Amino acid sequence: xxxxxxxxxxxxxxxxxxxxxxxxxxxxxxxxxxxxxxxxxxxxxxxxxxxxxxxxxxxxxxxxxxxxxxxxxxxxxxxxxxxxxxxxxxxxxxxxxxxxxxxxxxxxxxxxxxxxxxxxxxxxxxxxxxxxxxxxxxxxxxxxxxxxxxxxxxxxxxxxxxxxxxxxxxxxxxxxxxxxxxxxxxxxxxxxxxxxxxxxxxxxxxxxxxxxxxxxxxxxxxxxxxxxxxxxxxxxxxxxxxxxxxxxxxxxxxxxxxxxxxxxxxxxxxxxxxxxxxxxxxxxxxxxxxxxxxxxxxxxxxxxxxxxxxxxxxxxxxxxxxxxxxxxxxxxxxxxxxxxxxxxxxxxxxxxxxxxxxxxxxxxxxxxxxxxxxxxxxxxxxxxxxxxxxxxxxxxxxxxxxxxxxxxxxxxxxxxxxxxxxxxxxxxxxxxxxxxxxxxxxxxxxxxxxxxxx
Numbered sequence: 001x002x003x004x005x006x007x008x009x010x011x012x013x014x015x016x017x018x019x020x021x022x023x024x025x026x027x028x029x030x031x032x033x034x035x036x037x038x039x040x041x042x043x044x045x046x047x048x049x050x051x052x053x054x055x056x057x058x059x060x061x062x063x064x065x066x067x068x069x070x071x072x073x074x075x076x077x078x079x080x081x082x083x084x085x086x087x088x089x090x091x092x093x094x095x096x097x098x099x100x101x102x103x104x105x106x107x108x109x110x111x112x113x114x115x116x117x118x119x120x121x122x123x124x125x126x127x128x129x130x131x132x133x134x135x136x137x138x139x140x141x142x143x144x145x146x147x148x149x150x151x152x153x154x155x156x157x158x159x160x161x162x163x164x165x166x167x168x169x170x171x172x173x174x175x176x177x178x179x180x181x182x183x184x185x186x187x188x189x190x191x192x193x194x195x196x197x198x199x200x201x202x203x204x205x206x207x208x209x210x211x212x213x214x215x216x217x218x219x220x221x222x223x224x225x226x227x228x229x230x231x232x233x234x235x236x237x238x239x240x241x242x243x244x245x246x247x248x249x250x251x252x253x254x255x256x257x258x259x260x261x262x263x264x265x266x267x268x269x270x271x272x273x274x275x276x277x278x279x280x281x282x283x284x285x286x287x288x289x290x291x292x293x294x295x296x297x298x299x300x301x302x303x304x305x306x307x308x309x310x311x312x313x314x315x316x317x318x319x320x321x322x323x324x325x326x327x328x329x330x331x332x333x334x335x336x337x338x339x340x341x342x343x344x345x346x347x348x349x350x351x352x353x354x355x356x357x358x359x360x361x362x363x364x365x366x367x368x369x370x371x372x373x374x375x376x377x378x379x380x381x382x383x384x385x386x387x388x389x390x391x392x393x394x395x396x397x398x399x400x401x402x403x404x405x406x407x408x409x410x411x412x413x414x415x416x417x418x419x420x421x422x423x424x425x426x427x428x429x430x431x432x433x434x435x436x437x438x439x440x441x442x443x444x445x446x447x448x449x450x451x452x453x454x
Contacts (some may be wrong), residue, residue: 006285013436018187018189018190018191019129019130019188019191019218020130020133020244020405021132021187021191022184022187022188022190022191023126023129023130023188024146024149025128025147025183025184026085026089026122026126026184026188027122027123027127027146027149027150027153027181028149028152028153028176028180029089029092029119029122029180029181029428030065030092030118030119030122030123030126031123031149031150031153031157031178031288032079032153032156032157032160033061033096033115033119033157034058034061034062034065034119034153034157034284034406035153035157035158035161035287035307035311036158036160036173037057037058037061037112037161037173038058038157038158038161038162038287038288038291038307040161040165040170041057041058041161041288041292042291042292042295043056043165043170044105044108044165044170045057045105045206048103048104048105048277049104049105050100050104050105050106050110054195056109056112056411057105057108057109057112058284058288059219059407059410059411059414060110060112060113060116060338061112061115061116061119061283062111062116062284062403062406062407062410063116063216063219063407064113064114064116064117064119064120065087065116065117065119065120065123065403065406065407066120066215066355066400066402066403066404066406066407067120067211067212067215067216067400068116068117068120068121068395069120069123069124069397069399069400070208070258070259070393070396070397070400071258071404072084072088072120072121072124072125072151072207072396073124073128073393073394073395073397074204074208074312074393074396075121075394076124076125076128076256076396077390077393081125081128081129082129082188082191084121084125085121085122085125085126085129085188086185086189087103088117088118088119088120088121088122088186089181089185089188089343090118090124090182090185091114091118091123092118092119092122092177093099093118093177093178093182094114094118095111095112095114095115095117095118096111096115096174096175096176096177096178096181096349097115097174097178098110098111099111099112099115099174100171100172100173102173103331106198110398113211113368115151120399120403123399123403124395124396124399124400126146127146127379127383127391127395127399128395128396128443130146131395135157142164142166144189144401145318145319145322146318149344150314150375152311152317153311153314155308155311155315156311157307157311158287158291158303158307158308158311159305159308160173161173162178162220162303164176164372170240174317176237182349183374195381202214202259204249204253204257205250205282206259207245207249207250207253207257207258209245210242210243210245210246210249210355211242211246211258211259212242213238213239213241213242213245214238214239214242214243214246215242215404215443216238217236217242218237218239219239219321219336219404219408219411221235221236221239222234222408222411222412222415242354246258258315259393259397259400260390260393260394260397262387262390263382263394263397266385267446268381268385268446268447268448269381269382269392270446271443271444271446271447272378272382272401272447273383273396273401274407274440274443275334275338275374275378275440275443275444276374276375276378276398276401276402276403277402277404277405277408278338278341278405278436278437278439279338279341279370279371279374279375279402279437280371280375280401280402280403280404280406280409280431281403281405281406281408281410281431281433281436282341282345282367282370282436282437283310283314283341283367283368283370283371283406284309284350284372284406284409284410285406285410285413285429285433286344286345286364286367286406286430286433287310287364288349288368288410288414289413289414289417289426289429289430290303290306290307290348290360290364291303291427292417293309293426294306294353296426305361306360306361306364307364309361309365309368310364310365310367310368310371311368312365312368313364313365313366313367313368313369313370313371313372314368314369314371314372314375315368315369315372316368316369316372317337317340317368317369317371317373317376318372318373318376319374320371320372320373321333321337321372321373321377322376325376325377325380325451326451327451328451329379329448329449329450329451330377330378330380330447330448330449330450330451331444331445331447331448331449332449333373333374333376334373334374334377334378334447335444336370336373336443337369337370337371337372337373337374337375337377337440338370338437338438338440338441338444339370339375339437340366340367340369340370340373341366341370341371341374341433341434341437341440342370342434342435342437342438342441343363343366343367343370343434344363344364344365344367344368344369344370344434344441345363345367345430345431345432345434345435345436346364346431346434346435347359347363347366347434348360348363348364348367348430348433348434349427349428349429349430349434350425350427351363352427352430353427363391375402378398379395379398381447382394382395382397382398383395383398413429413432413433416428416429416432417429
């Protein structure tokens with residue numbers, strides 16, 4: 001069967017525009033659920049109990065988003081991007097309904113995990129669908145637009161979450177997903193379909209499962225570092241077993257590797273791994289930790305407003321990077337992004353200590369700007385270097401790393417915060433973030449200077 005994943009879809013521009021709108025709505029749904037809950041965590045924890053489980057309301061969503069990204073990309077290449085995107089939307093909508101009716105914190109966490117499965121597929125396949133609809137010359141601007149969707153969702157999410165929680169209750173946050181998800185499904189049926197590729201993409205289910213087991217055990221080890229020896233032993237054994245199984249399967253069928261081997265064989269792409277992990281950890285840990293810090297030390301400013309400033313920065317950063325990337329190149333844009341992320345983290349540590357709302361606002365704005373620059377430049381570099389028949393898998397690899405970084409950042413810094421407790425815990429966490437972003441500057445030197453396509 002001749003596929004349409006390998007080149008931009010030959011469809012009327014109006015139908016392409018419908019496809020773009022479908023992608024925007026679908027991605028907005030997945031993105032907004034990664035931020036909308038952050039500002040209402042104290043309310044949810046108070047109503048459902050188990051306050052020590054608060055990190056998992058976020059991590060239970062972000063963890064499967066990271067885990068299913070390679071699987072979703074492979075399924076999109078093998079079974080068709082449009083068909084898989086519709087399937088993931090249905091999973092997401094069902095999970096949203098379960099989250100809305102959850103009566104306990106563990107039930108909510110399980111529903112959030114299922115939401116993350118659907119959202120992980122939506123995120124990867126949305127980027128893949130848009131990349132398939134447009135040629136390489138327009139991808140920078142289009143992917144910059146999608147980064148802007150993330151920023152917009154981060155603006156709307158915290159504000160809408162706070163508003164809904166105080167008026168209709170936090171459960172309405174999840175009910176809101178239903179009509180928007182149905183709209184996205186309708187648009188996908190109208191938009192030009194991107195079917196499966198020419199048959200070279202293969203799906204290795206055992207390898208995908210081994211990757212999921214290994215990463216899941218790794219993240220659990222980061223969030224439960226002081227667990228019993230038996231649990232640590234089980235998680236460590238699961239990590240080692242998953243990695244060994246993955247290595248054996250990849251060695252046997254390298255063309256079916258969940259994370260494309262060619263991605264890691266390109267010298268210019270290796271820095272992307274570190275940069276994507278660090279930048280996503282910086283943003284998501286910041287927007288998760290700040291509302292909790294303000295709940296302990298009120299500074300006379302809304303947490304939702306501060307997170308909105310980070311989102312505004314993301315929108316602006318993504319737009320600027322998307323417009324200037326071809327002229328200024330990957331290295332300059334990414335280095336600028338990491339500098340802004342570092343400045344945001346260090347400034348926030350000082351702002352929390354001094355209880356200065358304006359400094360907090362500036363710090364969050366810098367954090368958002370840095371994420372907009374870094375996320376757009378790294379994704380476009382990876383997509384422009386991807387073989388056409390593996391576009392979904394390469395896009396999925398970047399999304400996998402981004403969501404893995406978010407989950408690791410939240411889990412590790414939540415563990416640090418819970419371990420230290422006290423008033424100094426949050427400034428220390430932000431200092432760690434700032435120093436980590438400065439270290440990431442070294443890796444920007446390894447990126448190509450100019451905007452290149454393969």
